[in-house]
Every structure is written in structure tokens, then in C-alpha cells.
Amino acid sequence: MFPILVLFAFFTLLSACSNQPLSHQSNAESVAVGDDRDVKGCIRSAGYSWCEYTAQCERPWELAKEQGFALENEGFANFCAEAN
Structure with missing residues (x-):
């Protein structure tokens, strides 16, 4: 009984490590980290904002x-106001 539980736990963990995307994820959720640049090219998720000055x-x-x-x-x- 114990070896069966160990095998079950092993295969459960192994299946959780699959690199296939989940079917319920949208394209917006699969965007790479840091791939959220604004119109000036600043990465907002990294805390950057554009400074005119x-x-x-x-x-x-x-x-x-x-x-x-x-x-x-x-x-x-x-x-950062342009006329600083």
C-alpha cells in the first residue's frame, strides 16, 4: 500500500511540472515578464516611468x-516636468 501512495504522489508531482500551457490561459496571461512597455518604452512592471526632464x-x-x-x-x- 505504501509504495502505491509514493508512486501516486510522484506521478502527481511530475504531472504538475509539465511545461504545456493550461488550456484556460488567455494570450494576455502568457505575455513574458517585462514585456509590458509603454509608448516611451518604459517597463511599467519593473517600476519605470518616463521622465521628460x-x-x-x-x-x-x-x-x-x-x-x-x-x-x-x-x-x-x-x-520630470519638461520645463523643470
């Missing part, structure tokens, strides 16, 4: 620490 994708918390402004949406928006 630096003309590049920035992580707000890193830029706030580097430039010394308050870490909040308004601080980032004010710093």
Missing part, C-alpha cells in the same frame, strides 16, 4: 533619492 525611463524612488525630492507622485511629476 531626463529624457529617459526612471524609477521614481531611485530618482527621488538621487535628486533629493519627496518620494511621491507629485514630487516625481514636478521634477
Whole structure:
């Protein structure tokens, strides 16, 4: 009885490791991680947002620490305004 349970558990775990996609997944769910760039090319899921002032994708918390402004949406928006 014990070997049968061990074999059952083994094959259950083995089937869970199958690399075939589940039939209920949509195409949106199968997008690669980091493949969610905005119109400027910033990867939103990695925390990047476009900054007009630096003309590049920035992580707000890193830029706030580097430039010394308050870490909040308004601080980032004010710093990155085109006419800074």
C-alpha cells in the first residue's frame, strides 16, 4: 500500500511540472515578464516611468533619492516636468 501512495504522489508531482500551457490561459496571461512597455518604452512592471526632464525611463524612488525630492507622485511629476 505504501509504495502505491509514493508512486501516486510522484506521478502527481511530475504531472504538475509539465511545461504545456493550461488550456484556460488567455494570450494576455502568457505575455513574458517585462514585456509590458509603454509608448516611451518604459517597463511599467519593473517600476519605470518616463521622465521628460531626463529624457529617459526612471524609477521614481531611485530618482527621488538621487535628486533629493519627496518620494511621491507629485514630487516625481514636478521634477520630470519638461520645463523643470
